[in-house]
Amino acid sequence: ERAFERIEKINAELFTMTYGATVTQFLRDNNDDCDAVNKLLDNMGYNIGIRLIDEFLAKSGATPCRNFQDTAEVIAKVGLKMFLGVTANVASSIDEPNVYSLLIEENPLNLFVELPEELRGKLWFSNVLAGVVRGALEMVMYRVESKFVKDVLRGDDVTEIRVTLQELLREKFEGDDE
Amino acid sequence: MANRGLPVQQQVADTCLELMHQELVDYVIRTHGKSQESMYLVLENIGFTVGQRLIERLTKERQKELLFKETLDYIRFLCKEFWTDCFRKPVDSLKTNNKGLYQLKDNAFRWLRHIAPNPPQAAAGQYQRSPYDHTIFPAGLIRGALYGLGIQAVVEPVLGKTLPECTFNVTLKNN
Numbered sequence: 001e002r003a004f005e006r007i008e009k010i011n012a013e014l015f016t017m018t019y020g021a022t023v024t025q026f027l028r029d030n031n032d033d034c035d036a037v038n039k040l041l042d043n044m045g046y047n048i049g050i051r052l053i054d055e056f057l058a059k060s061g062a063t064p065c066r067n068f069q070d071t072a073e074v075i076a077k078v079g080l081k082m083f084l085g086v087t088a089n090v091a092s093s094i095d096e097p098n099v100y101s102l103l104i105e106e107n108p109l110n111l112f113v114e115l116p117e118e119l120r121g122k123l124w125f126s127n128v129l130a131g132v133v134r135g136a137l138e139m140v141m142y143r144v145e146s147k148f149v150k151d152v153l154r155g156d157d158v159t160e161i162r163v164t165l166q167e168l169l170r171e172k173f174e175g176d177d178e
Numbered sequence: 179m180a181n182r183g184l185p186v187q188q189q190v191a192d193t194c195l196e197l198m199h200q201e202l203v204d205y206v207i208r209t210h211g212k213s214q215e216s217m218y219l220v221l222e223n224i225g226f227t228v229g230q231r232l233i234e235r236l237t238k239e240r241q242k243e244l245l246f247k248e249t250l251d252y253i254r255f256l257c258k259e260f261w262t263d264c265f266r267k268p269v270d271s272l273k274t275n276n277k278g279l280y281q282l283k284d285n286a287f288r289w290l291r292h293i294a295p296n297p298p299q300a301a302a303g304q305y306q307r308s309p310y311d312h313t314i315f316p317a318g319l320i321r322g323a324l325y326g327l328g329i330q331a332v333v334e335p336v337l338g339k340t341l342p343e344c345t346f347n348v349t350l351k352n353n
Binding site: 007008009010011012013014015017018019021022024025026029040044047048051052055082083084085108128 | 188189190191192193194195197198199201202204205206209220224227228231232235263264265266
């Protein structure tokens with residue numbers, strides 16, 4: 001909450017519309033090939049995520065995460081709040097410590113969006129978010145797979161991003177220091 | 179006055195937009211970078227669409243206030259309200275020759291703050307980047323907003339001597 005107040009904000013509509021126009025351009029350039037566009041969006045998100053994490057660490061004041069499950073809460077309650085002004089719920093199960101889902105009820109990216117019939121079921125409109133999560137977590141040494149499994153734009157009841165831990169990265173030190 | 183009336187949930191962090199814009203410019207350079215002309219056309223067009231839609235939303239609740247007589251008043255509105263909504267501050271100076279040319283100068287243009295003034299030399303055959311690339315989308319945005327206000331114009335960005343200063347020259351059409 002406090003992090004969001006401190007951060008510099010702008011009109012969400014400009015953001016939403018710019019994103020929408022970007023997706024439209026991606027679709028145009030790729031002849032409506034949704035797989036290619038999903039990939040582009042994810043990649044774009046990744047690039048944003050690896051830089052966004054700096055600002056997050058500098059300004060959020062979040063306590064360090066002790067394990068992978070902790071990151072879910074921090075993304076859902078602090079990260080999303082700080083950057084998009086919304087929060088998400090976390091769904092996870094004890095049996096699968098390496099998987100969790102972020103359930104987003106209000107997604108500002110969806111604000112004015114309605115998918116045309118032929119794209120529904122193929123395009124993950126907000127795929128950039130999955131990329132951001134992947135990029136940001138990689139910078140704090142969690143290599144994850146992060147993907148959309150549900151989206152209200154497709155008629156699902158909730159927007160869900162599933163995050164799966166793949167590898168704990170270790171700092172590598174190379175060279176012959178003594 | 180920055181965000182008068184806008185409920186908090188309708189705001190997002192500025193960084194998100196800034197990074198997204200940089201990614202967009204990057205993408206367009208990668209895919210349309212063969213000719214600067216076509217690349218700028220794409221970026222300008224995206225900006226135009228966004229500007230047009232955005233001004234529609236911004237003016238919806240303020241129709242009465244916005245019954246201006248003079249073009250200058252519309253330009254002023256753009257410099258103050260629209261600019262603040264998009265770039266968190268109003269334009270620093272507005273000049274006009276009273277013949278249809280307006281110069282909107284921003285001493286610290288938001289989206290140029292984190293752009294390197296001298297990008298590295300591009301490899302042969304590659305597109306040479308420039309901070310100018312980052313002014314095309316905003317120029318389109320302004321042209322779109324003006325269009326939405328019923329003003330047809332050409333918008334040309336001019337980088338200031340020291341970044342992030344930037345001036346947008348607005349030339350009215352057939353007026």
